[in-house]
Amino acid sequence: MSNINNIKAHVLGFPRIGAQRELKFAVEKFWRGEISEGELAQVGQTLRRRHWAWQAEAGLDFVTVGDFAWYDQILNTAALLGALPARFGFDAKRLSLPQYFELARGNTEQFAMEMTKYFDTNYHYLVPEMSSKTTFDGGVEWFFDEIEDALTQGHQVKAVLPGPLTFLWLSKCKEEGYSKLALLPSVVAAYTRVLNKLSALGVSYIQLDEPILALQLPNDWIAAFESTYRSLAGQGSVKVLLATYFDSVAEHAPLLASLPIAGLHIDGVRAPEQLATFATIWPENKVLSLGLIDGRNIWAADLSKVLGILQPWHSKLGAQLWIATSCSLLHVPVDLAQEASLDAELKSWLAFAKQKLAELSILKQALNGQDVSAELEKNQDAQHARRTSKRIHNPAVAARLANLNQQVDQRKSPFATRQADQRARFNLPLLPTTTIGSFPQTKEIRAARAAFKRGEVSAEHYEAAMKAEIALVVQKQDALGIDVPVHGEAERNDMVEYFGEQLAGFAFTQFGWVQSYGSRCVKPPVLFGDVSRPNPMTVAWSSFAQSLTAKPMKGMLTGPVTILQWSFVRDDQPRSLTCDQIALAIRDEVCDLEAAGIGIIQIDEPAFREGLPLKQAYWAHYLAWAGRAFRISASGVANDTQIHTHMCYSEFNDILPAIAAMDADVITIETSRSDMELLEAFSGKTVTGKAGDGFVYPNEIGPGVYDIHSPRVPQVNEMLRLIAKALEVVPAERLWINPDCGLKTRGWPETESALANMLAATQIARRAIERGEQLLIDTAKPGTVVHGSTCVCH
Numbered sequence: 001m002s003n004i005n006n007i008k009a010h011v012l013g014f015p016r017i018g019a020q021r022e023l024k025f026a027v028e029k030f031w032r033g034e035i036s037e038g039e040l041a042q043v044g045q046t047l048r049r050r051h052w053a054w055q056a057e058a059g060l061d062f063v064t065v066g067d068f069a070w071y072d073q074i075l076n077t078a079a080l081l082g083a084l085p086a087r088f089g090f091d092a093k094r095l096s097l098p099q100y101f102e103l104a105r106g107n108t109e110q111f112a113m114e115m116t117k118y119f120d121t122n123y124h125y126l127v128p129e130m131s132s133k134t135t136f137d138g139g140v141e142w143f144f145d146e147i148e149d150a151l152t153q154g155h156q157v158k159a160v161l162p163g164p165l166t167f168l169w170l171s172k173c174k175e176e177g178y179s180k181l182a183l184l185p186s187v188v189a190a191y192t193r194v195l196n197k198l199s200a201l202g203v204s205y206i207q208l209d210e211p212i213l214a215l216q217l218p219n220d221w222i223a224a225f226e227s228t229y230r231s232l233a234g235q236g237s238v239k240v241l242l243a244t245y246f247d248s249v250a251e252h253a254p255l256l257a258s259l260p261i262a263g264l265h266i267d268g269v270r271a272p273e274q275l276a277t278f279a280t281i282w283p284e285n286k287v288l289s290l291g292l293i294d295g296r297n298i299w300a301a302d303l304s305k306v307l308g309i310l311q312p313w314h315s316k317l318g319a320q321l322w323i324a325t326s327c328s329l330l331h332v333p334v335d336l337a338q339e340a341s342l343d344a345e346l347k348s349w350l351a352f353a354k355q356k357l358a359e360l361s362i363l364k365q366a367l368n369g370q371d372v373s374a375e376l377e378k379n380q381d382a383q384h385a386r387r388t389s390k391r392i393h394n395p396a397v398a399a400r401l402a403n404l405n406q407q408v409d410q411r412k413s414p415f416a417t418r419q420a421d422q423r424a425r426f427n428l429p430l431l432p433t434t435t436i437g438s439f440p441q442t443k444e445i446r447a448a449r450a451a452f453k454r455g456e457v458s459a460e461h462y463e464a465a466m467k468a469e470i471a472l473v474v475q476k477q478d479a480l481g482i483d484v485p486v487h488g489e490a491e492r493n494d495m496v497e498y499f500g501e502q503l504a505g506f507a508f509t510q511f512g513w514v515q516s517y518g519s520r521c522v523k524p525p526v527l528f529g530d531v532s533r534p535n536p537m538t539v540a541w542s543s544f545a546q547s548l549t550a551k552p553m554k555g556m557l558t559g560p561v562t563i564l565q566w567s568f569v570r571d572d573q574p575r576s577l578t579c580d581q582i583a584l585a586i587r588d589e590v591c592d593l594e595a596a597g598i599g600i601i602q603i604d605e606p607a608f609r610e611g612l613p614l615k616q617a618y619w620a621h622y623l624a625w626a627g628r629a630f631r632i633s634a635s636g637v638a639n640d641t642q643i644h645t646h647m648c649y650s651e652f653n654d655i656l657p658a659i660a661a662m663d664a665d666v667i668t669i670e671t672s673r674s675d676m677e678l679l680e681a682f683s684g685k686t687v688t689g690k691a692g693d694g695f696v697y698p699n700e701i702g703p704g705v706y707d708i709h710s711p712r713v714p715q716v717n718e719m720l721r722l723i724a725k726a727l728e729v730v731p732a733e734r735l736w737i738n739p740d741c742g743l744k745t746r747g748w749p750e751t752e753s754a755l756a757n758m759l760a761a762t763q764i765a766r767r768a769i770e771r772g773e774q775l776l777i778d779t780a781k782p783g784t785v786v787h788g789s790t791c792v793c794h
């Protein structure tokens, strides 16, 4: 307890992209050949140095080094250890920057490394490829160069890397019968060399991120922690801080307390309940880093409340107590100060990465006995204002939620009745054709919207331009012979932002960018208050589109779960409650569309699966409230109004009953990239041993028959082959024909050709079914390979 006035503060990582997305723009220029490698390197160094300087200036005890990457930090780790995908044939020790980008983006011979979501975040990492032959003999020295640079800048350095077990867990090994855990000794040996080198450089701490501890891990992986960290502990003078985050690791507390590590970081924001467990078990001579500043959300912390939590820990641990962000700040935007369009009150409720450094600084000073009463008072005033603000709390929304009728999430009749009523109303042909909603967002459309937003063209002018676009899209679909056309979504910038802008309770930032993958960033809306829908949002566009065709126009909405998932949402009430509020707003829109004569309405839920908690034990709870929210949005309509939903990912097996429980009349899903294999899950044929086994999806299904992620035009035979495969598992009466996802990222020529081929394939299939013939199919599998399990077209 001697050093009680020496609490340490640190962040687990800082966003690398830059407050103005400098890294994105520089990297993209480098790809286009507009700047040299030297110029790119300069931009990277400037950003790293700036972010370290901010950490030092805020009074943090370390700058965190190793969180920078030109594309992705997991790829960087593979490059550091020398474990590159063998198929590229690169020399790991001499990997050049262009080659590094080829691993991430593919080249003429090799497809890119697979990309997938980092735990339950919207950050996508590149999946390292392992085999029994993978070696870890060392690779590029970038990590050490950055550390030396930080040391030269006079900083106290804490290095950070993914922990060896998490690194291996995130890798894939497709070799039959080979467990990647067998590679652990070689991985540990490689980390050992890294740690020794860090010791030689004089680095005092390395943070090894092991978020897999928050999952429900298999026993052999848990057991591996003991030996792994015993090996790493004795390496030179560098001390190991094992970092966990995103959920509780309380079940591993005894194991973690016994490991020969210098310290542990736990997430007190996502899993505050685990603090009680660690309070009783954590040894007083080891560092415990408490993550109490939210690294996943943009709200200013309630500093007095956090201090209240920290006080007893401070008395117990003294200088062994560290305070930190819950996880890396990679998941929040960089700097609130540049937001000119947000009002001062709203800004006082928010903290981006740079502001979170200041919060840590205030906490540290308070615990170390310095006078920060003015800062604390200011913080308390803002917190109080937020708790009581009329901008946040809308009594009408609360009253409506409190008085919901038990049946609010139920359609009037079961599916079979609805199906009969809908057939009578629409009289669609066998294998009805449709698309997922968006048509090409051309340069002209984007330019028109940008000019309108800048106030350069009038609302009338903009509306006329969008109507012309809608008319074009409707006319093209009629010419192609699509049975259920759409209006094309020309008026939408983004499927969440478009609705957020028209709903009460949302705010928008100018620079609130968060890295999604590589150079790509997203700017999620800020959902700060009770949600309601003052006016219809899509009715005028859909009605206009319907007036142009005799076919049933499909209305197009984004679902409540997706709006929730792709926004920064309030932390002062459960997510499920916020989701119900959005659901009611969407329900109002659905009912208004119906009243305006739109008989088919699609409610997109591409982010439904993303909301799944990390621990499977909590899945049922999430699926229950998320499914109910979707049903609330969809259930206000008559039997003969047809509700569609759409999802674009390919892992359905384990949540299929929950998807069926959403009770959409039609679901369109991504299937072409998996060669229709996931459809087996819908037919009860799967043999995975998971929950979908033997479960037959009861309603209508539109499995995507072509991949929209590439400009390649699939041939009639290829689509026919997929249709035939689909018909093996879904009866023709329940099968729809459509692409995998929306077409907004495509150009017109390939869109028209691909849809024409899709219609031609459908005609052939219909004729064969009518005549009771077998479909004649070219059995060669088309050679497209596109990777990643998540659709990133959002």
Ligand code: GLN
Pocket: 436, 437, 438, 489, 495, 556, 604, 606, 646, 647, 648, 741, 742, 743, 744, 791, 793, 794
């Ligand atoms: N309706 C949306 C579109 O077509 C769906 C997008 C998505 O699923 N990500 O663009």
Ligand code: ZN
Pocket: 436, 606, 646, 647, 648, 740, 741, 742, 791
């Ligand atoms: Zn999609």
